[in-house]
Amino acid sequence: MSGVEEIVGAVFGAGAAIPYRVRLPGGASRETWALDVAAADGTRHELVLRLDSPGAAPEAGATLAAEAVLMRAAFAAGVPVPRIISSGESYILMTRVPGETIPRKILRDDAYAYARPRLAAQCGRALAAIHRMPLSCVPADDGEDPLRRWRDVLDLLGEPHPVFELALRRLAATRPRAGRRTVVHGDFRNGNLIVGPEGVRAVLDWELAHAGDPLEDLGWLCVKAWRFGSPLPVGGFGAYDDLIDAYEQAGGEPVDRDALLWWEIFGVLKWGVICVMQTMRHLRGGARSVELAAIGRRVCENEWDLLRMLPENALPREGRKTQA
DSSP states (O other), X not given: OOSHHHHHHHHHOTTOEEEEEEEESOOSSEEEEEEEEEOTTSOEEEEEEEEEOTTOOOOSSOOHHXXXXXXXXXXXXXXOOOOEEEEOSSEEEEEOOOSBOOHHHHHHOGXXXXXXXXXXXXXXXXXXXXXXXXXXXXXXXXXXXXXXXXHHHHHHHTOOOHHHHHHHHHHHHTOOOOOXXXXXXXXXXXXXXXXXXXXXXXXOOOTTOEEEOTHHHHHHHTOGGGGTTOSOTBTTTBOHHHHHHHHHHTTOOOOOHHHHHHHHHHHXXXXXXXXXXXXXXHHTTSSOOHHHHHHTTHHHHHHHHHHHHTTOOSOOOTTOOOOO
C-alpha cells in the first residue's frame, strides 16, 4: 500500500477527507507528511504519515515496519512517543504531537523557560523506560564491538585523523566493564525530542535502535555537539546529576560516572567520524551538497573536544559522594 489517499482511506474509510496536508522536509528515500483527516463520523485527526518513496534506495537503520514495532513497545513501556494509528511494510500513520524540535529555540526561547530546568530529569526517566523495553523488539544482537566498528569506518574512509586515532587507543585502553544489555535508542539527543512549555512530549527517530550498553544513550545525550553552545552538559539544558538521579530513581541501573564519561567521549569520537563520512559524500561526488560540505567544518571541533576530554578521569561530582 502506498500513497497518502490510499492509506487514509484504508484506515478511516472511503468517506474520509484530507483538508490539510503538507510534506515535511528531510529524508531522500522516505516521505513525511503532516495531515489533518476528517473522518466520515465527523471526528478530526491530526496525524503524521511516514512512508517509503517509490523507487528510492532504503535509508540506513530500521525499516518502517521494524520502527513501528519499536514505537509500540516504547509506548507500552511508558516512553513518551506518538501513538501509532496504523502501520504496514511501507508506512507508519501516527498521532501528531505538537511542540518544538529545534534545539536553539528550546534552549533560548521564553516559551520553554519553565521546561528547560526539567528536561534533563525528564530525559532520565524516558531513558529508564527505553531501557525496560523487551530486547525482542530490536534485531538480534550480533555482539559487534562498537569501538571496533567505528575504527573500521575510519580506516575505510582513508583520511588521516591523528586525534581520532588517539581517542580510539585511549578508549580501548580504558574500556569500562561491560554492563547489562538493553534496548538502546541510538540517537537520543536534543533535536530528536518534541518539547512543549511543560517539557518532553515525545521521543522521535527510532531508526538506529539496537541492543547495547544503556550508558551509550546517556553518553550520547551529553555529547557537546548536542548542547548547541550552552555550557550545561546534558543536552544544553541540565546537569549530570539531574539526568543520573532521575534515571536511577525511575528504575535505571546505577550509573558508573567513569563509564558514562567513557561513553560520552565515545560519542564525540563517533560524531567526529560521522562528520568525516558526510563530508566525503560531498567531496567524492556521492551527494553534492553545501550542507554536507559544511559538516566538514565540524570535524576539527570534535578533535578539539576530544583533546580536552581525554586527560580527564571522571565526571564532575557536583556535590555528590563518590560511588563505591
